[in-house]
Amino acid sequence: MMIPRFQWKSLAVLVFCLILALLPWTINPFRVRVFILGGIYAIATTGLTLFMGFTGQISIGQAAFFGIGAYTSAILSKVGFPFVFSFFASGLVAAACGLIIGFPCLRARTFYLAMATLAFGLSMTIIFKNWTSLTGGVSGTGGIPAAGIGPFLFDGFISYYYLVWIIAAIVLFFAYRLTRSYLGMGLRAIGENEVAAESLGVKSYLFRLISFLICSFLGGIAGSLYAHLDRVIAPENFTSEESIIFLSMAVIGGLKSIYGGLIGAIVFTLIGEQLRSLDRAQVIVVGGLLVFLVIFLPRGLVSFPEKMEKLVSKLRGETSVQKIP
Amino acid sequence: MEEVALLKTENISKSFGGVMALKNVTLGIEKDKVTALIGPNGAGKTTLFNVITKMDSADSGKILFDGHDLSRLKPYDFAKLGILRTYQRSMPFGEMTLLENVLCGGIPASAVGWLGGFFRTKKAMRVLERDRQKAVELLQLVGLFEKQGMLAQNIAYGEQRLLEVARALACNPKILLLDEPVAGMNPEESLEMAKLIQRISKIGLTIFVIEHNLDVVMNLSDMIYVLNHGEIIAQGEPNEIQSNEKVIEAYLGRKGIWRAAG
Numbered sequence: 346m347m348i349p350r351f352q353w354k355s356l357a358v359l360v361f362c363l364i365l366a367l368l369p370w371t372i373n374p375f376r377v378r379v380f381i382l383g384g385i386y387a388i389a390t391t392g393l394t395l396f397m398g399f400t401g402q403i404s405i406g407q408a409a410f411f412g413i414g415a416y417t418s419a420i421l422s423k424v425g426f427p428f429v430f431s432f433f434a435s436g437l438v439a440a441a442c443g444l445i446i447g448f449p450c451l452r453a454r455t456f457y458l459a460m461a462t463l464a465f466g467l468s469m470t471i472i473f474k475n476w477t478s479l480t481g482g483v484s485g486t487g488g489i490p491a492a493g494i495g496p497f498l499f500d501g502f503i504s505y506y507y508l509v510w511i512i513a514a515i516v517l518f519f520a521y522r523l524t525r526s527y528l529g530m531g532l533r534a535i536g537e538n539e540v541a542a543e544s545l546g547v548k549s550y551l552f553r554l555i556s557f558l559i560c561s562f563l564g565g566i567a568g569s570l571y572a573h574l575d576r577v578i579a580p581e582n583f584t585s586e587e588s589i590i591f592l593s594m595a596v597i598g599g600l601k602s603i604y605g606g607l608i609g610a611i612v613f614t615l616i617g618e619q620l621r622s623l624d625r626a627q628v629i630v631v632g633g634l635l636v637f638l639v640i641f642l643p644r645g646l647v648s649f650p651e652k653m654e655k656l657v658s659k660l661r662g663e664t665s666v667q668k669i670p
Numbered sequence: 671m672e673e674v675a676l677l678k679t680e681n682i683s684k685s686f687g688g689v690m691a692l693k694n695v696t697l698g699i700e701k702d703k704v705t706a707l708i709g710p711n712g713a714g715k716t717t718l719f720n721v722i723t724k725m726d727s728a729d730s731g732k733i734l735f736d737g738h739d740l741s742r743l744k745p746y747d748f749a750k751l752g753i754l755r756t757y758q759r760s761m762p763f764g765e766m767t768l769l770e771n772v773l774c775g776g777i778p779a780s781a782v783g784w785l786g787g788f789f790r791t792k793k794a795m796r797v798l799e800r801d802r803q804k805a806v807e808l809l810q811l812v813g814l815f816e817k818q819g820m821l822a823q824n825i826a827y828g829e830q831r832l833l834e835v836a837r838a839l840a841c842n843p844k845i846l847l848l849d850e851p852v853a854g855m856n857p858e859e860s861l862e863m864a865k866l867i868q869r870i871s872k873i874g875l876t877i878f879v880i881e882h883n884l885d886v887v888m889n890l891s892d893m894i895y896v897l898n899h900g901e902i903i904a905q906g907e908p909n910e911i912q913s914n915e916k917v918i919e920a921y922l923g924r925k926g927i928w929r930a931a932g
Binding site for chain 2: 522527530531533534537538540541542543544545546547548549601
């Protein structure tokens with residue numbers, strides 16, 4: 346008797362949630378920070394997946410939105426606004442920047458759009474470094490107050506861990522909803538075949554712009570969470586190199602699935618932590634891994650079970666695996 | 671009897687570089703009829719379709735739909751007006767299931783579905799449920815009901831073409847432009863498609879079809895236009911076209927040449 350696929354899936358999600366919930370009590374508190382980072386990156390990468398994976402475009406500017414969110418949240422909190430306000434404000438400011446950038450740039454596609462977003466990322470780094478009165482310049486800005494909702498302060502790693510992952514879960518839930526809605530279906534249609542989608546009446550430019558706004562909004566709120574983690578931020582955290590890391594996370598995890606960003610972010614952050622001793626050489630290892638995955642798992646780590654399933658049935662000598670979901 | 675043309679082109683011309691692809695093409699597609707456009711390869715048939723749906727812009731001339739000028743519209747505006755087209759090369763959304771493919775026809779129509787579907791409001795869920803039922807019915811119509819859960823990239827080529835027709839029908843078209851619907855199909859698949867076209871035209875849909883397969887065209891159409899070197903060289907009912915000298919010449923070459931050769 347086969348257990349239907351969807352049950353496997355919900356079981357996997359349940360186990361995953363359980364592991365995440367118990368994790369901070371079983372490991373060294375200092376390592377909890379790594380998993381907080383994983384959660385923050387998961388939010389930003391999910392945004393990128395929604396834009397890149399569904400519409401089939403490329404953005405190398407996610408770190409800029411991440412930075413805009415972080416600085417917005419830092420500055421507002423230091424002025425005295427509550428965390429909840431600066432959290433949403435950082436998302437909205439990033440989305441507003443996304444609108445300003447996306448409005449002209451999204452007329453370009455694929456590689457040309459990649460160039461445009463890269464240029465945006467590079468110029469944002471320069472702004473972060475040189476608008477000293479606002480951002481604190483090269484040395485960045487510190488003394489950001491701890492995140493707090495009402496009287497409760499998230500000033501320890503463990504409490505902050507739960508805050509970040511609850512927000513990540515909400516983001517993933519809405520991303521899942523999005524893929525099932527007409528908006529998500531329109532995005533997928535454009536990604537598959539823009540000409541066919543337009544002849545069905547889908548305004549592809551509008552759809553791409555909306556998904557770019559969602560992408561930058563999620564980048565912004567992830568940045569806000571990042572700012573309140575170490576409570577100090579500097580321009581070097583938001584360079585185009587970081588954008589490429591976001592891009593790699595999305596690709597490694599799997600662009601066509603909403604869980605891709607999550608898995609890519611966790612795996613990437615863990616690998617980065619393990620290879621910390623290698624210093625700059627870790628780029629070589631990560632690069633090699635990326636090449637390996639693109640060749641053997643082009644649809645990302647999320648397609649791993651599917652690939653294994655195929656391999657197993659091949660080994661059993663079964664022919665023609667026609668899957669009917 | 672007065673003829674009612676639903677879609678009309680007036681003096682459409684289009685050239686690519688030095689090549690005149692269309693020369694003063696004027697034709698009218700009558701409501702609730704099947705109109706066919708035939709002609710040898712390179713006659714400009716697909717170009718005319720592209721010009722009508724603004725995939726290409728005409729150099730001169732006018733396109734009228736129900737009396738409205740279409741020349742200022744964008745490709746995505748046509749579905750809303752009820753003008754749907756399919757392409758010579760099949761373009762299903764390969765990584766979606768058949769049901770999802772057909773559901774895509776409802777994307778632009780339901781503004782409530784956008785944010786409403788996101789937050790799952792009651793109204794949006796009702797719309798979605800209604801659209802889903804309609805999509806299932808359409809899949810039944812084209813005979814793909816059993817395969818609704820499969821990915822579009824995993825079904826046969828002929829089935830993909832049928833799927834595309836279903837997807838276009840989901841947009842509630844008034845007129846359907848079919849670009850070589852049976853191209854590359856085997857005889858059985860062609861017959862299936864021809865039957866489908868007949869069935870949907872009987873529901874009360876205007877159909878404008880480009881086709882190479884003359885057997886299919888002669889059986890299906892109420893009216894035929896023949897395009898050669900960008901010009902309409904003949905028009906009329908199937909039996910008139912079959913005996914038209916100019917058409918035979920365009921397809922088979924000049925009689926004199928045959929005589930000389932024979």
